[in-house]
Amino acid sequence: MILASTAWWGLATAAGAAAAYAVLALASRHLSPVSLRGVLLAAWLLHALALAEGLLGQPPRFGFAPALSMIVWLMLTVYAIESRLFPQLQAHWALAGLGSLTVLLSLVFPGTSYPVIASPWLPLHWALGIASYGLFAVAVVHGWLMNRSERAIRTAAPSEEPGMPLLTLERLTFRFVEAGFVLLSATLLVGWLFAETLYGPGSAWKWTHKNVFSVLAWFTFAGLLAGRARLGWRGRKAVRVLYLGSGLLLLGYIGSSFVLEVILRRT
Numbered sequence: 001m002i003l004a005s006t007a008w009w010g011l012a013t014a015a016g017a018a019a020a021y022a023v024l025a026l027a028s029r030h031l032s033p034v035s036l037r038g039v040l041l042a043a044w045l046l047h048a049l050a051l052a053e054g055l056l057g058q059p060p061r062f063g064f065a066p067a068l069s070m071i072v073w074l075m076l077t078v079y080a081i082e083s084r085l086f087p088q089l090q091a092h093w094a095l096a097g098l099g100s101l102t103v104l105l106s107l108v109f110p111g112t113s114y115p116v117i118a119s120p121w122l123p124l125h126w127a128l129g130i131a132s133y134g135l136f137a138v139a140v141v142h143g144w145l146m147n148r149s150e151r152a153i154r155t156a157a158p159s160e161e162p163g164m165p166l167l168t169l170e171r172l173t174f175r176f177v178e179a180g181f182v183l184l185s186a187t188l189l190v191g192w193l194f195a196e197t198l199y200g201p202g203s204a205w206k207w208t209h210k211n212v213f214s215v216l217a218w219f220t221f222a223g224l225l226a227g228r229a230r231l232g233w234r235g236r237k238a239v240r241v242l243y244l245g246s247g248l249l250l251l252g253y254i255g256s257s258f259v260l261e262v263i264l265r266r267t
Contacts, residue, residue, distance in 0.1 A: 010053030011107065017046035018103045024096035040080060043099060047073050050103060054110055063111025064257035067130065069102040074134030075141065082172075095141070109261060121197070129187040133249065135180030136221075140246050142173040143239040150235060170234060174225075177242065181221045184249075188218060209259075213252040220245035 020043035028036060051073060054066050076095055146169040153166065191211075224241040227233035233241070 010050055010057065013046045013053065014050040014103050014107050017043050017050055018100045020046060021096040021100035021103065025093050025100060028093050028096070040076070040096075043096070044073070044076055044080065047076075047099060047103060050106070054106065059113040061111040061113055063109060063261050064254045065102065065105040065109040066111050067133070067254050067257065069106045070130055071133045071137050072098045072102045074131065075137050078134070078138045078176075079141075111257075112261060121194075125187065125190055128183050128190070129253070132180045132183035132187055133253075135176050135183065136242075136246050136249060139173050139176035139180060139242060142169055142176060143242050145169055146173055147236060147239055173239075173242070174228060177221060177224065181218075181225060184214070184218055184221070188214060208256070210252045210256040213248050213255065217245045217249035217252065220248055 020039055024031075024036070024039055024043065031039065047069070051066065051070055054061050072095070076099060079095055145164070146166065149164070149166050149169060220241065224233070224238060224245060227241070228238060
């Protein structure tokens with residue numbers, strides 16, 4: 001658990017990241033733009049160091065909570081870049097809250113020790129999978145912002161801060177969906193064709209819970225992109241399908257790992 005499997009510097013960086021994220025989530029309205037960027041950068045760097053401690057420590061560990069933490073870190077990376085291009089993007093408080101929560105969750109559930117890596121290509125395969133999760137998570141955030149913007153337009157609700165144009169949010173949402181779909185397709189294809197090369201003899205593709213949910217998510221995202229191209233799906237209908245696919249994908253690796261680590265207590 002927390003103290004038995006985490007080095008002191010891992011605890012320090014995780015605590016620092018969680019505290020910095022909490023400042024962003026609770027007091028971002030009171031910070032100047034320069035201070036906001038400084039705190040975000042500090043939180044991002046400390047978060048990266050906390051992730052590195054788990055991935056490269058002795059023994060290296062990974063699981064559902066570190067995976068969630070890494071996905072949020074990737075989301076914040078994309079957000080930091082994107083907010084420079086689109087200053088109207090207003091999601092730092094929500095992402096900071098997620099960052100603080102997932103960093104603390106990783107301390108409580110640091111994951112299980114790595115299996116023996118059978119192939120030097122396996123880390124790349126894992127990276128592709130996590131990157132696809134991250135891109136879909138970014139798409140979900142943009143979909144949420146799109147729904148919020150559309151609701152504000154429908155109700156003519158006053159807004160203290162100017163948001164991004166609805167069409168820009170919609171375009172960005174589907175660009176992230178398309179990029180995530182490409183990476184998810186590559187991840188599933190490589191896992192299906194080269195499972196024994198990646199994981200060792202006797203590790204051919206099997207219809208495990210993780211694979212079933214991942215394939216269902218792939219079909220959902222494929223249907224979303226086809227529906228947008230052929231039927232003009234957009235707005236709330238498209239976002240609901242995005243939420244469904246992302247939920248199925250979340251139940252894949254992260255859901256299966258949660259059951260193994262927390263419910264069945266397999267370490």
